[in-house]
Amino acid sequence: MLLLTGLILVVVGYLILFTVPSDATFERMLIQAFVGMGISIAGGIYLMIYIYRRSR
Secondary structure (H helix, E strand, C coil): CHHHHHHHHHHHHHHHHHCCCCCCCHHHHHHHHHHHHHHHHHHHHHHHHHHHHHHC
16 A cells, blocks of 8 residues: 555656646746655655565
């Protein structure tokens, strides 16, 4: 479950990060960048927990 959740969060984070329209305002770009990076980092944490549990 952690693997699937982590992968989904990483993919969604990257989609949010890289789907900013070119004519977006600075505030929208900044918000999408922080949200995308945050979700990707959360997914990475889930993946690290999964790898840690599998390695024991």
